[in-house]
Amino acid sequence: MPDGGAVARSLFAVLATTVLVLLWISGPAALWVAGAGAVAGAIGLQDSPGGRIARVGIASVQMGAAVLLGTLTASFDIVFVVAVALWCFVAGLQWAVGGNAGLVGAGATALLVVAPPVAPTVASVLLPTLLTIAAGGVQAALIAIWPPQRWRTQREALSDAYRALADEARQIGADAGSAAAHILDPSLRDAFIDTQASRRPEAYHGGHRPPERILATLRALRESPGVKDDDVTRMSEAAAEVLDAIAGQDHTARRDTEHGLVRLDATVTRLSGPEEALAQRLSRQLREVAKLRFPDLNRADLISPVRNAAQVVRSHMTLTSPVLRHAIRLSGAVALGVAADRFAPVAHGHWIALTVLMVLRPETAHTYTRCVGRLAGIAAGVVAASAIAAVVHPSGAVAALLATACVAVTYAVHRTGYIAGSVALAAATVFLLDIDAATSGATLEDRLFSIIIGGGLAVVAHVALPDHALTRLHQRAGELLKSEIDYAATVIKAYVHALDRQSDTVTSAWQRAYRARAGFEAASGAARVNTRALRRWLRSYRTALNAVTASCAALEDSLPPHPPAALTREFIAAVDDYIDALRGAPATPAAPWTVDVAALTAAAQQVRERAAGVTGDDGALRVLVAEIASITRSLAGIASISEPISAE
Secondary structure: OOHHHHHHHHHHHHHHHHHHHHHHHHHHHHHHHHHHHHHHHHOOOOOOOOOOHHHHHHHHHHHHHHHHHHHHHHHOHHHHHHHHHHHHHHHHHHHHHHHHHHHHHHHHHHHHHHHOOOOHHHHHHHHHHHHHHHHHHHEEEEEHHHOHHHHHHHHHHHHHHHHHHHHHHHOOOOOOOOOOOOOOOOHHHHHHHHOOOOOOOHHOOOHHHHHHHHHHHHHHHHHOOOOOOHHHHHHHHHHHHHHHHHOOOOHHHHHHHHHHHHHHHHOOOOOOOHHHHHHHHHHHHHHHHHHHHOOOOOOOOOHHHHHHHHHHHHHOOOOHHHHHHHHHHHHHHHHHHHHHHHHHOOOOOOHHHHHHHOOOOOOOOOOHHHHHHHHHHHHHHHHHHHHHHHHHHHOOOOOOOHHHHHHHHHHHHHHOOOOHHHHHHHHHHHHHHOOOOEEEOOOOHHHHHHHHHHHHHHHHHHHOOOOOOOHHHHHHHHHHHHHHHHHHHHHHHHHHHOOOOOHHHHHHHHHHHHHHHHHHHHHHHHHOOOOOOHHHHHHHHHHHHHHHEEEEHHHHOOOOOOOOOOHHHHHHHHHHHHHHHHOOOOOOOOOOOOOOOOHHHHHHHHHHHHHOOOOOOOHHHHHHHHHHHHHHHHHHHHHHHHOOOOOO
């Protein structure tokens, strides 16, 4: 959940731009601007490192392209249905890049399917397209000029840390015996540790870790035998310049960093002996930090991310890919919904296509349950919004205000679950459509009738083109692994952090793991297990996960009611790092959940080392360290099991 100030600024911009376009241009343009602004704002507030402006820009251009296609073809029914089918196929393939990319594609498609059947003119085509892109540009400008407070706090903490590291680098060779015990402010870790966050994008994990790794390398250089050598001194000065440039916030910081890295590499080539390996490690670490700080560093052109995404999509152009099958299902179901709107006597039939877009996901592991849950949420949101509309009769600016309020509610309930999010999103959609006279005026019966048809199309699409049996089994296995990891992370966190309703939280995590195990067993029973490799994989996978469950049960049995007072800050930080490494990053819908064994093993080793500094004889602490080691071994065993590529 982004901080309230950032959400308020984003939604105020959505409301302001919508009202201005409504007053000066037209209702359809205002509807597109409102939808594009809401989607771009959500993308801009994603908690991830760097590149936010570029992502918002790419999303805005895609939504502008959807509006352009809609205004050009909406007045020609057959052409419009074909255009929607082709667009939905491409939008469905975006799930190969990631969940956010797939949702942006769905949002852009929603702007396309609500295009009114008006004959195209230069003004009716170009003006809405440019305004849609501009609505996203406003959100990008807000993020660039006035980022959320959390990001500002982290940026300032990192700047202070890199300046301190620059001072430390300059001391190498000058006075090797006077290294301070700690030069990094503890607030650096506090700025990035969020005990309420479940998981974040992989690149964003532990923004405090790169400075800590750089500090360890600098300390190793201090203790090396050739520290007084002139080449080492020059290298450390060059490293200090790079660190100062990375810490800088002015417009020359990126250029200074790039030039500093070139000078650093030149000094590293002059070294030999143990200092050479340490200097090369320092150079690699500084390059990694520079790429996080400046995502476009050393990038030849701005469309490289698009090219990389295209390569990922091409790798999924096989019939066994869940993403390709989702794209086919989405294309067919939405096209049928649009055809029903245009050719069948269905009032306000655009709700059919919108329902398909909100319900259909490439979720192999829990397709039908989530379809039903989302349908129930959409119906509840429509009923609630229709009740408000029956009293207020919103249109124009009033509808825009209510839609903005519902988007705010969507932000607030997002972490509650997908059903609550569907309720708020459906209510926001009702009021968004009321902005324009062409899409407003639907009765509750019209909306619910179309929602039922749209939900039926989504389910029938899955029945007609189900996912490959082995793919479904792998996805279920990944879902089970994720649930077991969440269970382990919750129990481990309870040892070092006071959790609200600790017993209920741990029990809830266990219940999710239990349900995931039932789903995995159901998928394995439905698959045709005709090969020895598949049977061996299933047996090994079950054994490893049973070991993880046993470790979690042992941890739960020894769980103290409150974290022990003797725990040191360093040990708690090491456990937090282990939890981050354990949870990892969300897999894309195209790949099952996996574990970064190298990061997990390093974090477990750090926990063992920090546990030696905890005073007192605490049995719960010994159990925690021992079971962390056991969980790490079990997960490493799972990662080493090669998945079969055929069930027959």
